[in-house]
Amino acid sequence: xxxxxxxxxxxxxxxxxxxxxxxxxxxxxxxxxxxxxxxxxxxxxxxxxxxxxxxxxxxxxxxxxxxxxxxxxxxxxxxxxxxxxxxxxxxxxxxxxxxxxxxxxxxxxxxxxxxxxxxxxxxxxxxxxxxxxxxxxxxxxxxxxxxxxxxxxxxxxxxxxxxxxxxxxxxxxxxxxxxxxxxxxxxxxxxxxxxxxxxxxxxxxxxxxxxxxxxxxxxxxxxxxxxxxxxxxxxxxxxxxxxxxxxxxxxxxxxxxxxxxxxxxxxxxxxxxxxxxxxxxxxxxxxxxxxxxxxxxx
DNA sequence: TGCCAGGGCGCCG
DNA sequence: CGGCGCCATGGC
Numbered sequence: 001x002x003x004x005x006x007x008x009x010x011x012x013x014x015x016x017x018x019x020x021x022x023x024x025x026x027x028x029x030x031x032x033x034x035x036x037x038x039x040x041x042x043x044x045x046x047x048x049x050x051x052x053x054x055x056x057x058x059x060x061x062x063x064x065x066x067x068x069x070x071x072x073x074x075x076x077x078x079x080x081x082x083x084x085x086x087x088x089x090x091x092x093x094x095x096x097x098x099x100x101x102x103x104x105x106x107x108x109x110x111x112x113x114x115x116x117x118x119x120x121x122x123x124x125x126x127x128x129x130x131x132x133x134x135x136x137x138x139x140x141x142x143x144x145x146x147x148x149x150x151x152x153x154x155x156x157x158x159x160x161x162x163x164x165x166x167x168x169x170x171x172x173x174x175x176x177x178x179x180x181x182x183x184x185x186x187x188x189x190x191x192x193x194x195x196x197x198x199x200x201x202x203x204x205x206x207x208x209x210x211x212x213x214x215x216x217x218x219x220x221x222x223x224x225x226x227x228x229x230x231x232x233x234x235x236x237x238x239x240x241x242x243x244x245x246x247x248x249x250x251x252x253x254x255x256x257x258x259x260x261x262x263x264x265x266x267x268x269x270x271x272x273x274x275x276x277x278x279x280x281x282x283x284x285x286x287x288x289x290x291x292x293x294x295x296x297x298x
Numbered sequence: 299t300g301c302c303a304g305g306g307c308g309c310c311g
Numbered sequence: 312c313g314g315c316g317c318c319a320t321g322g323c
Binding site for chain 2: 046
């Protein structure tokens with residue numbers, strides 16, 4: 001389990017000055033016990049769209065309306081910039097999934113494979129992706145982000161989300177459902193969202209009106225029911241729903257199937273792959289397989 | 299130029 | 312149910 005090694009008010013490193021708008025002194029936290037945590041893999045595996053690399057081992061971005069940076073200090077140790085002890089315990093520890101035992105999950109995923117051949121494949125995928133953490137992002141932001149992601153590429157997804165935040169967000173935060181609902185489809189279309197404009201607007205309207213209660217989805221233990229609630233939104237199909245439940249609601253049993261996963265399963269599991277067998281951790285296997293296929297085998 | 303990007307909808311058989 | 316054309320945009 002993660003623990004705080006050091007907390008201080010420190011001067012902002014040179015390469016983070018611009019990101020932190022010229023601030024000079026910020027709360028800085030050094031956190032140990034992070035296990036296999038990899039900053040670069042976690043923020044560069046296509047689950048979060050508002051973080052960017054600022055050097056080899058540091059990513060900076062916005063979540064919950066706060067700008068933070070996360071750096072890899074050494075194996076098992078990370079540094080959090082502009083994060084106090086209180087904020088860490090209240091929010092960022094959970095956001096970064098530092099309260100999950102990924103070593104145990106990794107072992108479970110390998111052990112659960114039905115035969116030696118599949119175990120070998122899963123072992124390779126786990127080793128390739130080891131250090132990835134499934135972030136616990138904000139539900140509404142994740143919903144809109146993965147609607148934007150459909151038939152799109154990551155650089156453009158990031159660009160559209162940045163524009164959405166700049167135009168309709170308060171002080172750099174992700175826009176509220178009310179703000180996007182009020183904006184209207186035409187205005188959203190003007191932001192180069194294309195055919196997704198009406199989908200974004202529909203999602204925002206349903207959330208703003210209470211017709212879709214994201215708090216209820218968060219509290220719901222029945223995965224199929226969660227999936228059904230999200231898919232009432234026009235433009236949310238099986239893939240987007242699974243991504244939103246995985247990255248925005250901590251539903252780690254979600255198993256999003258995209259072109260990369262389809263390729264991976266066809267190539268490595270010709271006799272079939274039963275995601276349900278992996279139960280609560282299917283989504284983490286999915287992320288490892290995605291990373292393995294997309295970034296290692298690619 | 300055509301193809302693809304972490305898809306989904308509407309329609310068709 | 313499964314397949315297929317279409318939907319906007321930008322990078323290659």
